Amino acid sequence: MNVVITRRDLDKINGCLKKMVSASSAHSVLLIARSGQLIVHSGDTLDIDISALSALTAANFGATAEIARLLGEEEFTLLFHKGRSTNVYFSALGEHVIMVTLFDDKTSLGLIRLRINQVQEELDQILSLIFGKERV
Amino acid sequence: MPFINFSKDEIQCKIVYYGAGFCGKTTNLQYIFGNTQEDIRGKMVSIDTKGDRTLFFDFLSLNLGKIRGFDIRVQLYTVPGQVHYDATRKLVLKGVDGVVFVADSLKVQRKKNIESLINLAKNLAEKGISIRTIPLVIQYNKRDLDGTDSEILPIEMLEKDLNSMLRVPSFPASALKGKGVYETLREISKLVVKDVSRKILLIDKQLR
Numbered sequence: 001m002n003v004v005i006t007r008r009d010l011d012k013i014n015g016c017l018k019k020m021v022s023a024s025s026a027h028s029v030l031l032i033a034r035s036g037q038l039i040v041h042s043g044d045t046l047d048i049d050i051s052a053l054s055a056l057t058a059a060n061f062g063a064t065a066e067i068a069r070l071l072g073e074e075e076f077t078l079l080f081h082k083g084r085s086t087n088v089y090f091s092a093l094g095e096h097v098i099m100v101t102l103f104d105d106k107t108s109l110g111l112i113r114l115r116i117n118q119v120q121e122e123l124d125q126i127l128s129l130i131f132g133k134e135r136v
Numbered sequence: 137m138p139f140i141n142f143s144k145d146e147i148q149c150k151i152v153y154y155g156a157g158f159c160g161k162t163t164n165l166q167y168i169f170g171n172t173q174e175d176i177r178g179k180m181v182s183i184d185t186k187g188d189r190t191l192f193f194d195f196l197s198l199n200l201g202k203i204r205g206f207d208i209r210v211q212l213y214t215v216p217g218q219v220h221y222d223a224t225r226k227l228v229l230k231g232v233d234g235v236v237f238v239a240d241s242l243k244v245q246r247k248k249n250i251e252s253l254i255n256l257a258k259n260l261a262e263k264g265i266s267i268r269t270i271p272l273v274i275q276y277n278k279r280d281l282d283g284t285d286s287e288i289l290p291i292e293m294l295e296k297d298l299n300s301m302l303r304v305p306s307f308p309a310s311a312l313k314g315k316g317v318y319e320t321l322r323e324i325s326k327l328v329v330k331d332v333s334r335k336i337l338l339i340d341k342q343l344r
Contacts (some may be wrong), residue, residue, distance in 0.1 A: 003137060003138075003140070004140050004142060004339055005139070005140070005142065005143060006142055006143065007142065009143075010141070010143040010144075014167055016197045017137050033137075033139065033231065034230060034231075035137055035148070035150060035230045035232075036195075036211065036213075036230075037139045037148045037150070037211070037231065038148070038233070039139070044199060049178050049179045049209065051178045051197040051209075052178055052179050052195060054199070055181065055193075055195040055197075055211065055213070056181060056183075056195075057231075059183070059192055059193065059228075062230070063192070070169075072254065100266075104254025106289040124320040
C-alpha cells in the first residue's frame with residue numbers, strides 16, 4: 001500500500017493551508033499521516049524538527065485513541081496543548097491524516113477552530129481522493 | 137507504506153527496530169545518532185521511563201541521499217520490548233516498510249527472542265503484512281559478551297532458532313560498541329529502497 005501525492009493534489013492542499021494560516025494568524029499548519037510521516041506544511045515552523053513533531057503527533061493521537069476506546073468512545077477527534085508561548089491544536093482529518101496547527105497568543109483558540117472548520121470539508125475531500133486511490 | 141511525493145521528488149520510508157526487552161534496540165539508534173553527520177540526521181526523540189526502558193518508542197530520521205532522482209528519507213523507530221506493551225508495538229508498526237529484528241545473544245534470553253519474533257509475525261499479519269515478504273534483517277546483538285562471564289548463544293544456534301525459515305540477511309553486532317550497527321542499517325535500507333524502487337516503477341507505469 002503506497003500513498004502518492006501528485007503536484008496537483010499538493011497545490012490544492014497548499015491552497016487550503018495557506019488560506020487557513022493567513023485567516024487564523026497561526027504560525028503554521030502541518031498535515032501528518034497517522035503513520036507519523038509529514039505530508040505537507042505551510043507557514044513558519046519556528047525551526048522545529050518537523051519530522052520528530054510528526055512522529056510524536058501520530059503517537060500522541062494513537063495513545064489518546066486507546067484512552068478513548070477505554071472510555072467507550074471511538075476516538076477523540078481533537079487535542080489541544082497550551083504552552084507559555086506556543087500552543088498546539090491537533091484535529092483528525094478522516095481516518096488517515098492529522099492536522100497540526102501551531103499558534104501563539106496573538107490569535108485565539110476560537111478563531112483557530114473556526115478557520116479549521118472552514119477548510120476541513122475541502123481538505124477531507126482532497127485527502128479522501130488521495131487515500132482512496134492507494135496503490136498496491 | 138512509503139510516502140512518495142512526486143512534487144518534491146521525495147520518498148519517506150519507515151524502518152522499525154523490533155525485539156525483546158533490553159536486547160539493544162535503543163542502543164542501535166543511539167549509536168547511529170551519535171556517529172552520523174548532523175546535516176543528514178534529525179533529533180533523536182525518546183519516550184522512555186526513568187529506568188531507561190522504552191515506554192513508547194525512539195525516533196530518528198536520516199537522509200540517505202538520492203536514488204533515481206528522489207530524496208530518500210528514512211525514519212527509524214524502536215518499539216518497547218516488554219511483553220505487556222503489545223498495543224504500543226502495534227501502533228509503531230503502522231505504515232512500516234522494513235524491520236530490523238534485534239536478537240539478544242544472551243543464553244537466558246533465548247525464549248524471549250523466539251517469543252518476540254512470533255509476536256512480530258502476528259502483529260504484521262494483523263496489518264495484512266507477511267513476515268516472509270516485508271524487508272527484514274536480523275541482528276544478533278551483544279556479541280561483545282563472548283568470553284565474559286555472561287553465557288551467550290553461538291550464532292549457529294541463533295540462526296537455527298530465528299532464521300531457519302525466514303533466511304533473511306543477519307549480522308552479529310555489538311550495538312554498545314557500534315560493531316555491526318551500520319552494516320545492519322545499510323542492509324535494511326538497501327532492501328527497503330529496492331522494494332520502494334520496484335513500487336515507483338509500478339506507479340510510474342500506472343500514472344502514464
